[in-house]
Amino acid sequence: MPELPEVHTTVEGLKGVIVGKTITDVWSDFHVGTSHGKRQTIKNKKYFEKFRKLVKGAKIKSVERRGKNILVHLSNDYTFIVHMKMTGHLMYGVKDKFVHLIFKLKNSQNLVLSDMRKFASVTFCKTEGLEKHETVGKLGPEPLSKSFSAEKLLTQLQKRKSWPIKSALLDQTVLAGIGNIYSDEILWEIGIHPLSHTGKIPKNKFGEMFKVMQKILRFSIKHGGDSKSDYLNAFGKKGNFQNFHKVYGKRKEQCPKPGCRNKKGAIIERLVVKGRSAHFCPKHQIKF
DNA sequence: ACTAGCCCCTGGGAGC
DNA sequence: TGCTCCCAGGGGCTAG
Numbered sequence: 001m002p003e004l005p006e007v008h009t010t011v012e013g014l015k016g017v018i019v020g021k022t023i024t025d026v027w028s029d030f031h032v033g034t035s036h037g038k039r040q041t042i043k044n045k046k047y048f049e050k051f052r053k054l055v056k057g058a059k060i061k062s063v064e065r066r067g068k069n070i071l072v073h074l075s076n077d078y079t080f081i082v083h084m085k086m087t088g089h090l091m092y093g094v095k096d097k098f099v100h101l102i103f104k105l106k107n108s109q110n111l112v113l114s115d116m117r118k119f120a121s122v123t124f125c126k127t128e129g130l131e132k133h134e135t136v137g138k139l140g141p142e143p144l145s146k147s148f149s150a151e152k153l154l155t156q157l158q159k160r161k162s163w164p165i166k167s168a169l170l171d172q173t174v175l176a177g178i179g180n181i182y183s184d185e186i187l188w189e190i191g192i193h194p195l196s197h198t199g200k201i202p203k204n205k206f207g208e209m210f211k212v213m214q215k216i217l218r219f220s221i222k223h224g225g226d227s228k229s230d231y232l233n234a235f236g237k238k239g240n241f242q243n244f245h246k247v248y249g250k251r252k253e254q255c256p257k258p259g260c261r262n263k264k265g266a267i268i269e270r271l272v273v274k275g276r277s278a279h280f281c282p283k284h285q286i287k288f
Numbered sequence: 289a290c291t292a293g294c295c296c297c298t299g300g301g302a303g304c
Numbered sequence: 305t306g307c308t309c310c311c312a313g314g315g316g317c318t319a320g
Contacts, residue, residue: 001312001313001314002314034296034297068314083314083315084314085313085314085315086297086312086313086314087297087298087299087312087313098298115297116297116298117296117297117298117299117312117313118296118297118298119296119297119313119314119315121315121316135315135316170314172314172315179314180312180313180314229312229313230299274291274292275292275293275313276314277312277313
């Protein structure tokens with residue numbers, strides 16, 4: 001599912017092909033047969049009509065990632081925000097049978113959002129109002145930004161002292177972009193049990209956590225992201241990070257950590273933490 | 289302000 | 305082979 005490295009990969013791909021292009025029209029069937037609660041997204045028919053008016057004729061000025069969101073900045077000082085959720089793909093010049101949103105571009109190519117499960121959401125706001133946006137405005141720091149550090153990581157996680165570390169890492173207002181796969185892989189690498197109380201983890205562990213977090217995210221980006229579920233990049237191609245998983249989706253398998261190989265009890269387990277699955281090795285991941 | 293639990297959705301895998 | 309059931313999960317929402 002698209003987390004930081006996958007959204008990054010999509011955005012990097014899109015940058016080269018949609019920036020400078022004019023949107024001539026937009027089509028969607030997202031509002032057909034879907035419910036959306038009270039939230040204002042294009043699944044709401046009236047909101048979609050407003051959205052259509054807004055993007056029609058606008059030029060794409062730039063594209064960027066913020067957390068798991070794709071921000072498309074338009075020449076008319078509006079920005080639209082795409083969240084791919086579980087099975088969304090934002091693609092250029094490619095289509096599949098799950099396309100629910102199409103941006104027609106002046107060069108007669110299409111930017112499409114396909115989503116088998118229709119969980120993806122699209123909203124828009126004034127570009128200068130982004131910091132007040134209901135979700136984007138509340139996102140925590142970017143783990144790969146230059147200004148991020150081990151100290152910041154500690155400060156942010158301390159905001160969820162009483163939570164299990166697994167849940168704290170997944171909170172987008174604490175850190176932007178980490179999801180289920182990368183949180184499992186990070187905790188496995190540094191040997192911390194997912195149920196550890198965030199506030200009880202020794203302070204000196206956070207330096208290592210910071211390094212490992214950046215290492216894993218960068219490694220995945222290098223490999224085009226993770227397509228264990230069904231991620232496809234901007235051109236419909238899969239990533240390779242799924243071939244490097246150490247714990248995620250490895251329940252009942254022997255832990256591959258050097259000290260755990262061939263050891264009894266070093267069998268990957270899965271448990272549910274706040275409704276999310278967490279995979280871990282009971283042998284080397286310590287519970288604080 | 290918190291949090292547990294439901295909901296959105298559908299392909300794929302397990303079990304029979 | 306073909307059916308049914310259950311699972312995956314980000315994050316919004318609601319009831320307590």
